[in-house]
Amino acid sequence: MIIRKAEIKDTEALWLIQTQAIRCIGTSHYSPEQIEAWAGGLTPEESHSRAIEGFSKSIEHGTVFVAEDFDSTVVGFSSLHAQSGEVGAVYVLPTYARRGIGRQLFEALEEEAHRLGVHTLHVKASLNAVAFYDRVGFKFEQEAIHRFRTGIEMPCAIMKKDLQAT
Numbered sequence: 070m071i072i073r074k075a076e077i078k079d080t081e082a083l084w085l086i087q088t089q090a091i092r093c094i095g096t097s098h099y100s101p102e103q104i105e106a107w108a109g110g111l112t113p114e115e116s117h118s119r120a121i122e123g124f125s126k127s128i129e130h131g132t133v134f135v136a137e138d139f140d141s142t143v144v145g146f147s148s149l150h151a152q153s154g155e156v157g158a159v160y161v162l163p164t165y166a167r168r169g170i171g172r173q174l175f176e177a178l179e180e181e182a183h184r185l186g187v188h189t190l191h192v193k194a195s196l197n198a199v200a201f202y203d204r205v206g207f208k209f210e211q212e213a214i215h216r217f218r219t220g221i222e223m224p225c226a227i228m229k230k231d232l233q234a235t
């Protein structure tokens with residue numbers, strides 16, 4: 070497995086990984102309505118174009134990493150908003166889950182954060198991902214509610230990691 074910075078050509082792969090991971094792994098903690106609000110949007114087309122636009126901007130800022138299998142298939146990604154220290158995403162294809170890829174993707178973000186002088190990372194973690202963030206060193210801060218543009222709400226957890234302590 071290779072971890073590398075994402076390139077614009079990866080945006081469609083990122084979209085596929087995100088929607089597949091949510092629709093498979095996210096179902097452990099959320100209802101079908103919440104899953105669709107998270108994976109989709111008002112309409113699939115609108116949601117796809119907004120996601121591609123968002124991925125492209127983050128990739129241009131150089132803070133998105135992908136995991137690439139030996140056959141060049143992109144199987145996971147992570148993204149960081151360097152100014153705020155917010156971990157935007159860690160997503161791994163369901164068929165590749167629990168093999169240490171999420172951890173490697175997070176460690177690439179963490180190294181980048183150190184390099185950029187970010188002292189604290191925070192994430193609004195989906196409930197299914199709390200155990201993962203806990204294992205990579207985040208501490209639970211508080212419960213929160215994420216509200217999608219469709220009005221559907223999803224409980225999540227605010228978690229933080231102090232990088233100066235590592």
Ligand SMILES: CC(C)(COP(=O)(O)OP(=O)(O)OC[C@H]1O[C@@H](n2cnc3c(N)ncnc32)[C@H](O)[C@@H]1OP(=O)(O)O)[C@@H](O)C(=O)NCCC(=O)NCCS
Pocket residue numbers: 090091094095158159160161162165166167168169170171172173192193194195197198200201202204205
């Ligand atoms: C969360 C996610 C990225 C984890 O990726 P992954 O590649 O399966 O994680 P890893 O195999 O690297 O696991 C890292 C550690 O977390 C633990 N972990 C991962 N998922 C876990 C789970 N569901 N329950 C308990 N522990 C878990 C692993 O046991 C491992 O611990 P260890 O290193 O001490 O052995 C993946 O499950 C995913 O894509 N989920 C859906 C999308 C999502 O919710 N993303 C977060 C949005 S905030």
